[in-house]
Structures are given as C-alpha cells and as structure tokens.
Amino acid sequence: MHRCHGQYLRVVAAGWNRTLSTLRDMLSVRNISKRYGDVVALKDASFDVREGRIVGFLGRNGAGKTTTMRTVFGLVDPDSGTVTYDGAPIDDAMRSRFGYMPEERGLYLRMKVHEQLVYFGRLSGMERQAAATAADRWLEELGLTDRRDAKLEDLSHGNQQRVQLITAILHDPDVLVLDEPFAGLDPIGVASLSSVLREFAAKGASILFSSHQLDLVEDVCEDIAIIHEGSVVVEGSLSDLRERAPYRRLEVSIEGSPWVPDVEGSTRVEANGRTHAIVDSTVSVDTWLSRAREAGNITRFSYEPPGLQDLFREAVGE
C-alpha cells in the first residue's frame, strides 16, 4: 500500500513539474545528483519554487535538504543537474538577489549588531548607506532597535536568531532559502517569522524553507516538496496533494476509546498520543461509518483528506 501511494504521488509531482516549467521568476532545481564517496547525498532531485510561493521543504535528517540548499548557493557543486532562476543558470550577480539562512547559524559574536548587518548587506551588493537604512528598518520591525549597538554575544538566543534572519532578508532578495528557520524560536518568534515570510511572498519572492515542524509548514506554506534518500518524492500544492491522495484520514472513537477498522485497506497510525487510521479513499464514508457502528457506540467520527503528517509518513515510507 505504501509503495502504491508513493507511485501515485510521483505521478502528481511529474504533472506539476510540467505545469510549472512554463512559469517565469522561478527557482528551478533540475535532476541534481551528488555523491560523497560511497554516500549518495542527492539522486536526481528536482523541484521548483514559484514566484510568490512559500515552499515547505521536508525530509528526514540526512535526506539531502541542506545539500540541496547549498547547491542553490554554489556551496556544493552537484555531480550532475542544474539549478536555474528565471530560466538561466545562477551566477554571482544573480546570487546577490538571493537570501540564505543556513541551518548552522553563523554570525560574528564580537561584532556589533548594526555594523554586522551593514557588512553582510554590503557583501550582498548593497551600498553602505542603503544597507544601514535597511538594517535600522528591520531592527525596528523585529523589535531590536535598542540592541542596535550591542555586541551579538550579548543578545539572547532568540534575538540572535532575529539578527540572523535580518542578514538573510536585508537586501530584499527575490529568492529566500531558509534552512530550519523556525528551529528554536518561541511562539512570538514563530509568528513574526511567519509574517515576514508572507510579506516577502506577497512581494513576489520565491521562498524555500525546511522544517521538521509539520504543523507550522501546514500553517505557512501553500506548496511542499518532500525529499527522501536524495530524491524529491512529492512536490506540489499542499491542498491539491491532500485532495488527490488515494487515501483518507479516519479518526473514530467508540465509547471514548480510539477504534481502527481491522480490515484490508486500513492502516493504524499512532502519532502525538492519538490514534487514527489511513484508509483507502475508494471505500465510501458510509462503509466506514457502518463498520464503526457495528463496533459500538460512536463518540467521535472524523473522515478527512490526509494531513501533512500522513502525506509525509507515506512519502518517506514509515
């Protein structure tokens, strides 16, 4: 059953790729492969980030997310495959329109916040004055104006994260690539980062970010790409993928206890302390309802398209 779903999703992905390849202002990763000795880091990975879209980049640890992102910035040379923006290979000049926040946060601990931002802004091609103005604007927007001339090491962890975000967005990039940007943020930080991402998407930027917090991805992203063992196995609009999935999420309680149909075409899933079933979408809701009635008094019945959790679990074969 897992295998069958995976194939289906790949077909969906291929369909999307054809549709998307006609669009402009798009970051396009095409068939990139990368080996390190015997280790295959990327295997023919392809996906797109369209203009104005936020793509959640999902995968287990070691699936190839960071390697893919580094490829976009020329930090890794793929053995084969291409990364293009607007249909052209990415060169240094184009890269100055990109913003990157690596998974491993990196800033100069002893440099003052504002000076540091200006430095990174200039390295992204900004003039000193423009960088200084933009730095002040973002510091204000993220509530850091009073820390402007503090050394980075004197800032709290959360505030250092905010400064890190500003280094990625200071030069108003058209493409934003963020590796685990939500990791370690408190709820307020999550909210302000989400709104910054939406703000950039609204301006037409292409945004790719990786995360393990699937609920967050569901909240922020319209599109997702799931990478598994170096290949992108699922790609497309989240709502589309959910609707088109050949299975449904069934959550039933009988007399207050979780109940899962014990038949072919139903898989028991336990996640986050709750139990539900992944069932074949070709079987009608009525059938499941009557089976549940046979089991006893229904105290809860929910039948929905699968959530991102389920899509992810199916895609990575768990």
Next chain:
Amino acid sequence: MNRWRDIRIVAMREIVERSRSTVFRVAMIGMAALVAGGIVLLSLLGGPTEAISIGLGGTTIEGIEADIVAVGSALDEEVMVIAYESVADATDAVREGTVDVALVESSTIVSKSGPSTSETVILSTAVNVAARRVVGESLGLSNDQITAIVQPVNLESVELDESDPDEDAKSLVAYAGGLLLFVTIMMFGQFVAYGIVEEKQNRVVEVLLSRIDSTSLLTGKVIGIGLLGLMQVAVIVGAAVIAISVVPTDGLAEVDLSVIGIGAYLSLLVWYVLGFLMFSFVYAAFGATVSRLEDLQSVAFVPVILIVPAYLIVTLSLGGNITALTRIASFVPFWAPIVMPLRIVSGDAQAWEVALSISIVLVTIWLIVRFASRVYRGAALRTGAKVKLSEAYRGDGV
C-alpha cells in the same frame, strides 16, 4: 568589478575589527616598547668601559706605576694605580673592592676570582718592562739604550678580509630586520589561520560563502590582516628609530644606521609583504582543515617548521659571516623572505640575485594561493573532525 569590491569590504572588516581588539593593541604596543626599551638598555650596557684599578703591595720595582699605566694605554685600557703600604693592605683593598686586582711582591696577582685577560697581560708585561729597565740601569746603559730595550714593540695588524667599518650597523639592522620579519610573518600568519578557524567555528563562513566566493573571502582576509601587520612593522621600526635617536651618544649611537641605504630599509617592507603573502596562505590552508580553535595548534606548527631554518641561517650569517649556505638559502622559496633581506642589508646581494629570488617567491606565492584557495573551498564547510589536506584539495564543500 564585484570581486575587488568584495575583497575590499572583507579586508576593511578585518582591519577595523582586529585593530579594536585588546590583544592586537597590547601586542603592538608591547613589541614597540620592547624594541625601544631593548635599544636603550643596550646603549646603557655598552657605555664607556671603566678604568681598571690596580693596587700595589710589598716589594715593588721602582717606577712600575708608570710602566703599568703606559702598558695599559698601549692596550687601550685606562688604568689607575694605587700603592699600598703592605701586602696585607693591598689584599684587603682587593677584598673590599677598592681595587680590581693587586700586584704583590712584584710576583703575584691577587684578585677575587681570577684576573681578567687584560689585567694579566697588563701586569705581566709591566713587570717585565720594569725589570728590564732596572737591569739596563744597573748595566749603566744610557736612557736611549734603555728605551730601545724596553719599548714595547707595537705589532702591525694586517687583516686578510677587508674590514667593513659599517659591519656593526649592518649586523644590527640585518638581525633586527630578520627577527622582525620572522616574528611578524608568523604572528600575522597565525591571525589568518585563527580568523579562518573562528569563522568555521562560529559557522559564519557559510553565510559569507553564500554571498561571495571563497577566493575573495580568503584574499580579503589575508590583505586586511597583512595591512595590519605592515602597520605593526612600521610602528616597531618607528619606535626603534626614535629610541636610537634619543639614546646617549656613546654605545649604540656609534652604530651609524644611516650607512645603510634607505633602499635596504624599504626592501624589508617588500620582503615582509612577500613573506607574509606566502606564509599567510600556508596558514590559511592548514587553518581551513580544522573546525575548532583548540585544534589549530595541531596544524599551526607546520609553517613554523618551514620558516625556522631561515631564521637560524640568518643568525649564523651575522657579523659579515655570509656563506654559501646563506646564498643558497636566499633562493629557497620559504626562506628567501627572511634570508635575502640580510644579504641586501649587508650589501652582499647583486641586483639580479634579488630579482631572481623575488621571482621564485612570486611563483611560489601564486602556487600556494591556488592550492590554499582550493583547500579552503573544499574544507570551509566541513565541520567536526580535522580534514586531510589532500581530501580538502579534491573535495568541494560539506
């Protein structure tokens, strides 16, 4: 256009941030103070020599006081003679330090812990001269005849090696210059390695390399730190020049630094730049292979091993002692920046030799820059365990 802009921005940050650090300031002021202080101290120690004081006791040969003073002045020593009433008085004077040595009974030198060579020579010669004079007088020789007998013969000195009256100045500048180059190149080379590891350790390198290419980053860092080193060389040389101009005229000031042409001083700066470029990129390559400052020591010794022989050769070649080894070493890539300035300052190097040496060094620098950039690119994003140089050279990222 972008590359030079990137390099300039990186270099400026290095200069501004590093010159703010207390370590840098303390090191620079400390070294300048050390050099200036050393010069002042040397001039005090090397001041005019004191007179030798000699006591006489017991039976003395008539007129020996005059003979002692005469022999002393023939040997360029100022001598003071005090006659004591008895052997015991003279011995006490030595014990109390009133005199340096005493001649007793015209036959024994009394001293605290053995007479110095000049004391021995002066006294034994003076006793002989006095004895011959007394014998001559007893034989009834005329004054002229006695003078002819007792007159110490002044031996002429012929030096086979043409002596260089400016040798002291040349040795001083060559040694100080070599030391300064050695210390500064090593120190600022290590700053480069330190800076690279620091950026790896705090992961900022990935943020940087997503914006600019690794060669620009590396070059900017080396140039920035190198200019700081140049500033330090200038400050230290300045401190030395000021110190030399203010110390008393005796001692060091006898060393006339102006005998060495301004070109030789400028060549020190040129060789600093060449040596620094060469070694900073060596340091960069090795620094890039480790991820933590604690691990830096395990690789930082390599450049030191490369350069130390040059320093030893400079030390061996001082005082005009330039040998075939020195000449060969001045063409060996890693040694030339330290050894060639010595030959230049000593006036030993021909123009073509300097040109050849510079060419060899430039080619070496070019090779090292290529090698180091590639290693840096291959190792910059690799964290954790130490990366092998060969692996970093072949690999790329992660």
